Amino acid sequence: MAAASVLFAALFYAATAVLVVGLALRIRLYAGTPAPLKIPTTPAPVTRGGVAWRLVREVALFESLFKASLWTWLFGWVFHAALALVLLRHLRYFVDPVPAFLAFVQPFGILAGFAMAGGLAGLWARRFLVDRVRYISTPSDHLMLALLLAIAGTGLAMKYLAGTDVVAVKSFFLGLLALDPQPLPSDALLYAHLALVAALMLVFPFSKLLHAPGLFFSPSRNQADDPRERRHLAPWAARLESDRKP
Amino acid sequence: MADVTAPPLRPFPVAPPVVPDAMAASKPYVANEKMQEALGFPGSLVDDWHDRAISKMGELLGNYRSLRVYLDACVHCGACSDKCHYFLGTGDPKNMPVARQDLMRGVYRRHFTVAGRLFPKLVGATELTKDLLDDWYKYYNQCSECRRCSVFCPYGIDTAEVTMAAKEILDTVGYGQKYSNEIIGKVHRIGNNLGLPGPALEDTLLGLEEDTKEETGADVKFPLDQKGAEVLLVTPSADFFAEPHVESLIGYAKVFHQAGISWTLSSHASEAGNFGLFIGNYEQMRTIALRIREAALELGVKRIVVGECGHAWRVAYSFWNTLAGIGAGADDPFARLLQSQLDSRYRQPTHICELTWDLIERGALVLDAGANDHRIVTFHDSCNVARASRMGDTPGGQFEIPRAIVRAVSNRYVEMRPGTTREATFCCGGGGGLLTDELLDLRVKGALPRMESLREVADGQGVNFMATICAICKAQFTKVLPYYGFDMSMVGGVHQLVSTAIRLGAKS
Known part of the structure; x- marks a missing residue:
């Protein structure tokens, strides 16, 4: 097997490990850090079920962002929805045989590739065109968009400009899953695409991509508005009461 | 205050261009050694x-x-x-x-x-x-x-x-920061943010009783430290003598009087405000909140009611159960001690607007909305009430209940532009411990968005009264309204309107 295949196999094992372990540690940190006070942004749901519904709306529709800025919402939502479709489409490289549902989404996934690139371009344009957003943009904000756009670009290029041997790609990934690495087609575009994806997986737990798990742990969004009905006490705050006056 | 300037109102409410360091010179006085160490x-x-x-x-x-x-x-x-x-x-x-x-x-x-x-x-x-x-x-x-x-x-x-x-x-x-830390020191030393000692408070309340008697002919009481009263009222100390705050205090007293609810203020806890919130210090916030608990236990009250104060209501509604066990649902002895004393048929704590609205709904108050006909009223949602608390049993009650009261006690009510009210309301510009003179320029500029929407309804619909339920909003607007060409008496409390409308019986 070519050195490149070995290298990519190792890279994906490492990237997966960093992504999974890194995220798990971060989530454990968030979950283990107490929220001592009730601070939902009100009006807020008064029940746990209501809170779950609020989070579903935030995750699926970007409700708060919609209220904030229509352009940012449009580009952001299109990008994320398209990315979800693209990821779904790519599942076919990891399962064999491909279920009917996955076969069905393939054409939508391809369209989504363009929508994803369009959304990213819109988000990036704001970083240059809106003075407020330009002011707050850091090099990593630009790099993150460049990385995602490059992933979309190399993917679309393989679909429309220089096709790659997708059957071999699939056997490479199935091989990874079976802990039995298979050769990867020797193709510069494919190498670029995969290296960029691995880079994204590697930076995920250390970057602002933590907004994904962060939302679920945001006290202003995930707390129920019931402070008069239930006493809410963090462990460190409860300890203050050991010396309390009656 | 060398340079206090109000920015021009914008014809369209779009974001201004970025001006780096425009406010780099703005900072409050630093707390001195004594205030810090206290x-x-x-x-x-x-x-x-x-x-x-x-x-x-x-x-x-x-x-x-x-x-x-x-x-x-x-x-x-x-x-x-x-x-x-x-x-x-x-x-x-x-x-x-x-x-x-x-x-x-x-x-x-x-x-x-x-x-x-x-x-x-x-x-x-x-x-x-x-x-x-x-x-x-x-x-x-x-x-x-x-x-x-x-x-x-x-x-x-x-x-x-x-x-x-x-x-x-x-x-x-x-x-x-001097302003916040000095005030917290006063709460600990004297009992309230304004540093009004017990005897002076007693005098003030007696004076209010005389004034109200003269105005209405009714024996409206302003009780202090009365053991066995049904309700402990905790209100911002500005209500005791600042204008227009005191008008709302008179309003609360009239409501209690007509409803026949016995109530009392506490000299130990003569302040609803809790600047521990502003400085982000849990222990300070807790210590200040514990005064309310101590007063409630000492006076043996059945209900705790909070007056018109935005951040105080946030602390009371959202945090008192956590900090001082004032609420319900406790399973620890500390909180149960107080919760078994309080009457569980009522929300604990209760906002004065919740109390008044319940009474209005039950027909327990005699109101003449026509008495407010010289006013065209709008309502300014205070930030901490709007986005960090609730009233009533359903989300958004903090918007509906005060408005319902205003509509019940006045005939001419106007809403300000959507996007500047309810959960999207603009801060008055003076909250969070910034209500101090050396920050006046910042406060005037920060009031701009609210002043723009007020200007719209003042010019368009003749609004001449902006009701609100926050002591800081009232003090801030009284100060900054003139910078935008408004009369400072345009701002007042919801219970100021109640006070005008309530009919206590013929003057004797």
Whole structure:
């Protein structure tokens, strides 16, 4: 097997490990850090079920962002929805045989590739065109968009400009899953695409991509508005009461 | 106040262009040694401020999930960038919520994240220099902790949490703010924010009884420290003598009188305000809240009612159960002691508007809305009530109940423009511990968005009274309205309107 295949196999094992372990540690940190006070942004749901519904709306529709800025919402939502479709489409490289549902989404996934690139371009344009957003943009904000756009670009290029041997790609990934690495087609575009994806997986737990798990742990969004009905006490705050006056 | 200028009202409410350092000169007086030490903070900036600040930040990151998640999750999308009234009024980019957070986020990245340690430039990680510490002092004292940004953030990031953490760190290194810390000292020493001692309070209340008797002919009482009363009323101390605040206090007294509810104020807890919230200090907030508990236990009251004060209602509604066991649902002896004394048929604590509205719904008050016909009224939602609390049993009751009262006691009511009311309301510009004269320029500029929507309804519909339920809003607007060409008496309390409309019986 070519050195490149070995290298990519190792890279994906490492990237997966960093992504999974890194995220798990971060989530454990968030979950283990107490929220001592009730601070939902009100009006807020008064029940746990209501809170779950609020989070579903935030995750699926970007409700708060919609209220904030229509352009940012449009580009952001299109990008994320398209990315979800693209990821779904790519599942076919990891399962064999491909279920009917996955076969069905393939054409939508391809369209989504363009929508994803369009959304990213819109988000990036704001970083240059809106003075407020330009002011707050850091090099990593630009790099993150460049990385995602490059992933979309190399993917679309393989679909429309220089096709790659997708059957071999699939056997490479199935091989990874079976802990039995298979050769990867020797193709510069494919190498670029995969290296960029691995880079994204590697930076995920250390970057602002933590907004994904962060939302679920945001006290202003995930707390129920019931402070008069239930006493809410963090462990460190409860300890203050050991010396309390009656 | 060398230079206090009101910006011109904008024909269209669009975001202003970014003007770097527009407010770099704005900062409040630093607390002196005596004020600092009274709260257990170092008297002045300590030599090892850098290390102490970083270590305090680490402690807060471990104690507050909000801070940890909020410093990680921001993607710099800019959704909040045009939502802060101080940015809209000044154009200073560091008054954009995201940029305000970044003053701390940079240091967080540098000291508490892998990426920031390895690639500081790339991710905007910065060392905490003296210049940056000064920027913290300036710009975290240009945030009124109003939470408007948190409504619009896709992750609910609440800049108030970051500001509170910053103020806590600044206090810890001996760089506290005079206005807030001096007031907290007064609460501990004297019992209220304004430093009004018990005997003076008693005199004031007797005077109010005489005035009200003269006005109405009725024997409306303003009881103090009356054991066995049904209700303990906890209200901001400004209600005792500041204008227009006192008009609302008279309104509460008339409501209690007509409903036949026995009530009392407490000289031990003669203040609803809790500036421990503003400086982000849990222990201070708790100690101040415990006074209410102590007063309630001592006086043996069945209900605790809170007067017109925005942040006080946030602390009371959202935090009292946690801090002092005032509420329901406790399973620990500390909280049960008080909760078994309180009457569980009522919400504990109750907002005065909840109490009044319940009475109106039951027909227990005689109201003549026509008495307010000289007023065309609008309602300003106060930030802490709107975005950090509730009234009644359904979400949004904090918007509906005060409006329902206003409609019941007056005939001519007008809403301000959508997007400037309810959960999207603009802060008055004076909250969060910024209601101090040396920040007047900031306060005037921060009031711009509210003044614009008020101007619209004043010119369009003849509005001449803006009702609100917050002592800080009332004091702030009284001061800044004239800068925008309004009469300062245009602002007043909801219970001021109630006071005008309520009919206590024929003058004897």
